[in-house]
Amino acid sequence: MRRILCLLIALAAVTPSVTALAQPAADSSAGRQAVLAEARHLKSLYKTDEAIEKLSALVRPESFDEEVFAELADCHFISSDYETAAGTYQMLSLQNPGNLFYSIRLMQLAFRMKAYPQCAELGREVLARDSIPAIAALTGDAYNLAGIADSAKVCYRQALALKPHNDVVVSKLANIMLSEKDYDGVLELSSDYLSLDPENMTVLPIHGLAYYLKAEYDSSLTVFLKVEELGDDSYPIHYYTGQSYWKTRVPYRAERELERAWAIDSSDANLAWAIAAVKSEMMRPFEEHVKPWLEKAEAMIRPDSSLVSRIHQQYGTGYYAMEQFDKAISHYQQAYSYDPAYIQAISTIAYCYERQKKYKLALEYYERYLTLARPGSRGYEFAKKSIEYIKGELFMEQ
Numbered sequence: 001m002r003r004i005l006c007l008l009i010a011l012a013a014v015t016p017s018v019t020a021l022a023q024p025a026a027d028s029s030a031g032r033q034a035v036l037a038e039a040r041h042l043k044s045l046y047k048t049d050e051a052i053e054k055l056s057a058l059v060r061p062e063s064f065d066e067e068v069f070a071e072l073a074d075c076h077f078i079s080s081d082y083e084t085a086a087g088t089y090q091m092l093s094l095q096n097p098g099n100l101f102y103s104i105r106l107m108q109l110a111f112r113m114k115a116y117p118q119c120a121e122l123g124r125e126v127l128a129r130d131s132i133p134a135i136a137a138l139t140g141d142a143y144n145l146a147g148i149a150d151s152a153k154v155c156y157r158q159a160l161a162l163k164p165h166n167d168v169v170v171s172k173l174a175n176i177m178l179s180e181k182d183y184d185g186v187l188e189l190s191s192d193y194l195s196l197d198p199e200n201m202t203v204l205p206i207h208g209l210a211y212y213l214k215a216e217y218d219s220s221l222t223v224f225l226k227v228e229e230l231g232d233d234s235y236p237i238h239y240y241t242g243q244s245y246w247k248t249r250v251p252y253r254a255e256r257e258l259e260r261a262w263a264i265d266s267s268d269a270n271l272a273w274a275i276a277a278v279k280s281e282m283m284r285p286f287e288e289h290v291k292p293w294l295e296k297a298e299a300m301i302r303p304d305s306s307l308v309s310r311i312h313q314q315y316g317t318g319y320y321a322m323e324q325f326d327k328a329i330s331h332y333q334q335a336y337s338y339d340p341a342y343i344q345a346i347s348t349i350a351y352c353y354e355r356q357k358k359y360k361l362a363l364e365y366y367e368r369y370l371t372l373a374r375p376g377s378r379g380y381e382f383a384k385k386s387i388e389y390i391k392g393e394l395f396m397e398q
Helices: 002-019 029-044 048-056 066-078 082-095 100-112 116-129 133-145 149-162 167-179 183-194 203-213 217-229 235-247 251-264 269-281 286-301 305-321 325-338 344-355 359-372 378-397
Strands: none
Touching: 029 048, 029 066, 048 066, 066 082, 066 100, 082 100, 100 116, 100 133, 116 133, 116 149, 133 149, 133 167, 149 167, 167 183, 167 203, 183 203, 203 217, 203 235, 217 235, 235 251, 235 269, 251 269, 269 286, 305 325, 305 344, 325 344, 344 359, 344 378, 359 378
């Protein structure tokens, strides 16, 4: 704050001499009002830099002009220079502690700068002076984003007590309660709101979701069907309507709703599986109706084969270095299965078997490697020499 005040005073010491020619009457009362009016006009046009330049000409180190500094603070706020705006509003608040607007602005600035604990503290101070629904809600948001759920719930309830018709606050409070699995609490909260606004399209789905998560599927189905009738054609509504139908053993309707959800968003492997399961329950032909959905689900959860291969390669290298050949062989086999271009795995497996004196298996893998490797390459020549050695050892065993 002191840094910003010093900057403003320094600016005041310089800028009057520059702007005096253009504004010879700035020191007079009429001149001051004219500059203020011009600055406000510039601010209304979002020409905040020009407005700040005009206002700076009115700053005097020997006196504090609250009206000028309030305009400067507002310009910084509008131009998103939040740090300077906060310093200026802090100075204004110290000069005029009774001005509630300055405290509210400081709270808003703390929120925008993501200083959520500070914002919440400022919010409690404002609420101690005046019960403002929007401030209670914003304080709840600050506590929520700071991870202090209990205090957030208190503030959201205070906001609703002051302004019951606020579905946004109901939604935020319900989300916290759902995360805590307080489904009965959510049902009570949403029921109270819906008694005032029974067709609210923000709160109704929350009401239905609480029933669904509580495993009261008949009730959730009733709510979600009502939401559909009111015109909500979104993915979540079709998904939960379909799931509710499925849980209440009406698979043919579940199939329709789940497929409508899929038509909106086809990125959920669980949904593809659910559609397959519903079709299976309805005894639909497996190859034609069930298998394609299982394949969709499988395709979405299938990992990056090259990455999985590299992971198994590293496992194999580690176990190979420790001469734990059985484990190394297992991982090299998996590495090759995920990336058939990695033919070095075949040669390495052969060598592991050779080290274990399992010559028949070693010979099998070396010969397989020769069918894949480039003739004349180092690996190819190594495998040929190894085959000669192994055949000699097998001959001696006979």
